[in-house]
Amino acid sequence: MRILITGSNGLLGQKIVYQLLNAKEVFLATSLGVNRNDACPTDHYCSMDITNQVDIERVMKDFQPTHVIHTAAMTNVDACELDPQTCESINVSAVRYLAHACQKNGVHFQMLSTDFVFDGVKGNYSEDDDPNPLSVYAKSKVEGEKIVSSLTNLSYSIVRTIIVYGTGQNLSRSNIVLWAKEALQKGQELTIIDDQFRAPTWADDLAWACIGICRLNEHGIFHISGPETMSIFALVERIAKHYQLPMSQVKRTDSSSLNQPAVRPPKTGFDLSKAKNRLGYRPMTLEQTLDLL
Numbered sequence: 001m002r003i004l005i006t007g008s009n010g011l012l013g014q015k016i017v018y019q020l021l022n023a024k025e026v027f028l029a030t031s032l033g034v035n036r037n038d039a040c041p042t043d044h045y046c047s048m049d050i051t052n053q054v055d056i057e058r059v060m061k062d063f064q065p066t067h068v069i070h071t072a073a074m075t076n077v078d079a080c081e082l083d084p085q086t087c088e089s090i091n092v093s094a095v096r097y098l099a100h101a102c103q104k105n106g107v108h109f110q111m112l113s114t115d116f117v118f119d120g121v122k123g124n125y126s127e128d129d130d131p132n133p134l135s136v137y138a139k140s141k142v143e144g145e146k147i148v149s150s151l152t153n154l155s156y157s158i159v160r161t162i163i164v165y166g167t168g169q170n171l172s173r174s175n176i177v178l179w180a181k182e183a184l185q186k187g188q189e190l191t192i193i194d195d196q197f198r199a200p201t202w203a204d205d206l207a208w209a210c211i212g213i214c215r216l217n218e219h220g221i222f223h224i225s226g227p228e229t230m231s232i233f234a235l236v237e238r239i240a241k242h243y244q245l246p247m248s249q250v251k252r253t254d255s256s257s258l259n260q261p262a263v264r265p266p267k268t269g270f271d272l273s274k275a276k277n278r279l280g281y282r283p284m285t286l287e288q289t290l291d292l293l
C-alpha cells in the first residue's frame, strides 16, 4: 500500500501516521501549512490544501498513492452553521476534487464521516439506516458521502464515527474527554448536558479501523465508534470516578438551555456488528482508554 493521508495535523490524522510508521508502511502525510506532528518525519510530510484542486492533483501525481485516507474537514459544528460557504468548500468541494482524482487514477478513496448524518431519534444506527441531517455540518457530510458513493468505478469506503478523543501534538482543538479531565482536575465549574447520548471513540481504535479497511480491501460504509452509548453527563461522571475527582462543581443542563447555533441529534450510537465481523474490530472500554490518556 501507498497511503496518502489528509488532515495529518488533526487528532485522527496523527494516530494514523503513528500506526503507519510503526507498521513500516509507505505513506505521505498532508495537512494545511506546516507539519505540527513531531512524530511525523519531515520527508513523510507535504503541505496540501484540500480546497485547491491543483494542489491535490500535483501531490497525487508526485506520490502515486494506492489509497487516500481523507480525515481533513471543517469539524467545528457551530462554525459550519455560521459560515456555510467555508463549510461547503472544505467538506464538499474538497471531497469532490479528491474523489475525482482517485477515480481518475484507480486509487481507493476513504472518507471520514459522522454520526451527525442521522437525526438522533432512533439511536444505535447501522450502516443501512437512512441519514436525516439536522445541521450545515451534517448536511455537508451527507453531500460528501453522496458524491463518493455515486462515482462510477471508484473504489471507496466511508467511515462514520462519533466524538473522537485522545491526545495529540499541537492540535487546533481539544476533545470532550481530555477537556473534562483537565477541567475536573483544576476544580473548574462545568455545565454538562444530560440529554445527548453518544458512543465516544478512542482515536487509536478508529485509526486502526481506517487502516484495516484499506488492508482488507473493504468497500462501502463502516460504523466505527466506542463500545458504549451514554449521555454526555454520564461520560463526565465516569471520567471523574475513574480519576477519583469530585463531581461537586459539575451542573446538569439540557440542549434547549445551551442555545448552540447548530442543532445536534439527541441520541446516536452505532451498531458495530459489521465492523466486528468484517474487520475484527474490538474497541477498548472507556475506562481502559482513560488509563492511557
Ligand SMILES: NC(=O)c1ccc[n+]([C@@H]2O[C@H](COP(=O)([O-])OP(=O)(O)OC[C@H]3O[C@@H](n4cnc5c(N)ncnc54)[C@H](OP(=O)(O)O)[C@@H]3O)[C@@H](O)[C@H]2O)c1
Binding pocket: 006, 007, 008, 009, 010, 011, 012, 013, 030, 031, 032, 033, 048, 049, 050, 051, 070, 071, 072, 073, 074, 075, 090, 112, 113, 114, 115, 160, 161, 162, 163, 164, 165, 171, 172, 173
Ligand atoms: N472529532 C470528532 O469528534 C468527530 C466526530 C465525527 C466525525 N469526525 C470526522 O472525523 C474526521 C477527523 O476528525 P479529527 O477529530 O481528527 O479532526 P481535527 O482534529 O479537527 O482535524 C482535521 C484536520 O483537517 C485540517 N484541515 C482543515 N482544513 C483543511 C484544508 N483546507 N486543507 C488541509 N487540511 C485541512 C485541519 O487543519 P488545522 O489543524 O490546521 O486546523 C485539521 O488538522 C473529520 O472528517 C471529522 O469530520 C470527527
